[in-house]
Amino acid sequence: MGYQLIEHIEVGSGGAASMEFTGIPQDGVHLVLKLSLRNTDNNPDSAQVSLNSDTGDNYPQIQLLGDGSSASLQGLTMGFIRLAIPVSTYTANTFGSAELYISNYTSTSNKSMSGDSVGENNATLGRLKIDAFSYTTSSAITSIQVALFGDNYAQYSTASLYKITAD
Amino acid sequence: MPTPTYTLIDSVTTTAVAGSVTFSGVSPDFNDLVIVAEITANQYDSWLGLRFNGDTGSNYNDVEVYNTQSTSTASGTEIQLYGRLSDDSTCLFLINVFDYKATNKHKSLLARSNTPTGTRQTVGMYAGRWANTSAVTSITLFGGQGLELAIGATFYLYGIEA
Numbered sequence: 054m055g056y057q058l059i060e061h062i063e064v065g066s067g068g069a070a071s072m073e074f075t076g077i078p079q080d081g082v083h084l085v086l087k088l089s090l091r092n093t094d095n096n097p098d099s100a101q102v103s104l105n106s107d108t109g110d111n112y113p114q115i116q117l118l119g120d121g122s123s124a125s126l127q128g129l130t131m132g133f134i135r136l137a138i139p140v141s142t143y144t145a146n147t148f149g150s151a152e153l154y155i156s157n158y159t160s161t162s163n164k165s166m167s168g169d170s171v172g173e174n175n176a177t178l179g180r181l182k183i184d185a186f187s188y189t190t191s192s193a194i195t196s197i198q199v200a201l202f203g204d205n206y207a208q209y210s211t212a213s214l215y216k217i218t219a220d
Numbered sequence: 221m222p223t224p225t226y227t228l229i230d231s232v233t234t235t236a237v238a239g240s241v242t243f244s245g246v247s248p249d250f251n252d253l254v255i256v257a258e259i260t261a262n263q264y265d266s267w268l269g270l271r272f273n274g275d276t277g278s279n280y281n282d283v284e285v286y287n288t289q290s291t292s293t294a295s296g297t298e299i300q301l302y303g304r305l306s307d308d309s310t311c312l313f314l315i316n317v318f319d320y321k322a323t324n325k326h327k328s329l330l331a332r333s334n335t336p337t338g339t340r341q342t343v344g345m346y347a348g349r350w351a352n353t354s355a356v357t358s359i360t361l362f363g364g365q366g367l368e369l370a371i372g373a374t375f376y377l378y379g380i381e382a
Contacts, residue, residue: 055378056226082376083256115341117287126288128341156258156312157374165258165312167334185312185334185343217378219228 056085059214068093068205072212074197077158081216084155086197088170089148089211090138094204098172098180102134102153103198104164104188111189118182133200136170137180141207144175148210153186155194164188225381226254232375237262240362241369243377248321248355250379255315257361257375261305262368265340268305268313269298271360272327272350279351286333286344298364299348301331305367309338320356327356 062072077084090100103112114135115128136151151170158164168184188194199212227250232241246253259268271280278295286302293300303311315331326349333344350356359377363369 055228113337115287115336115343117285117343124288126343128336154256154312154314156256163310165310165334165336167312167314167332169332183332183343183345185336185341187310187336189337217226219231219376 056215056217059216061213062211064206064208064210066208068207070205071198071200072206073199074214077195077197077214078216079159079193080218081159082157082219083217084158084194085215085217086153086155087213087215088136088151088199090151091148091207091210092138092140092201092204093207095140095142097202097204098138098140099135100138100151101200101202102136103200104194105192105196106198107190108132112186113189114184114186116182116184118180120178120180134166134168134186136168137172137182139172139174143172143178147173147175149173158194160193161191163190164194227379227381229377229379231377234369234371234373236371238369240360241375242358242360244358246357246359246377247379251319251382252380253317253320254378254380255313255317255359255375256378257313257373258310259303259305259313259373260310260370261307261363262370264307266305266367267364268301268303269362269364270301270315270348271298272352272356273354273358274360275350275352280348281351282346282348284344284346286342299329300364301333301346302342302344303333303335304340304342305363306335306338306340307370309335309340311335317356323353323355325353326351
């Protein structure tokens with residue numbers, strides 16, 4: 054009932070290129086993905102989240118980004134959901150936080166999502182952004198992939214997936 | 221089984237074009253409220269209004285950041301969330317109302333809006349305050365400037381326990 058943990062993943066020693074949730078139960082209404090992430094390399098500075106292993110250009114999004122000195126707005130369509138994370142040159146022992154809210158994930162309509170994320174850094178290169186996302190498919194969401202392109206998530210990075218039920 | 225802490229109080233899906241949706245008789249059994257609303261409007265381009273306890277007086281204050289704009293309103297007749305609502309896109313609102321049953325403070329909320337597609341792409345964040353110490357017993361959500369909510373709009377009201 055209510056707000057239930059589906060699965061929690063933590064990256065072990067040696068890092069991991071991705072984390073994945075499969076077989077997502079279809080008895081909820083909304084999903085909430087909570088992330089604590091850090092890259093082992095200096096690039097990219099965004100987690101790449103995909104749904105149902107779909108990496109096609111099916112994720113229209115608009116982001117409002119602040120980096121400590123200016124703010125910018127960008128609308129585009131990509132093959133994944135981008136969430137800010139710290140890279141290896143950012144403040145040590147510092148992981149970025151992100152939350153992705155997926156509304157009506159079992160519906161047969163396009164999926165609407167809200168994202169808040171930060172590439173935490175004790176300097177002016179820290180990045181904070183809020184995003185509006187859509188997943189333009191009528192399929193229910195049955196899996197979520199949290200990936201990086203060509204790099205690894207650092208040890209102690211975590212991903213937790215929750216479902217919100219209608220009772 | 222763990223004690224539930226996040227409970228669905230009520231939900232509405234519009235089956236006809238509607239000017240507003242009201243959650244009434246809100247249970248006093250929780251500490252905070254969360255509203256999740258996914259809305260397509262019947263007309264072009266406006267905001268989502270929110271009122272507590274049917275109060276239409278000049279008792280609402282808000283600060284808004286949406287896209288590259290920021291505005292504030294003092295003594296308004298509703299809290300305005302610039303989603304933006306439109307007839308060519310769906311907007312997802314996440315609204316947190318804090319300490320809603322307290323009778324020793326004004327009621328405050330934080331909200332996010334998300335319209336990723338269409339001609340009115342918007343991402344926004346909002347803070348609002350209802351200048352009234354009464355416990356919240358009803359919440360009304362409506363299209364601004366006479367805009368109507370299309371069929372299929374969904375509204376979920378959750379209560380969060382301490």
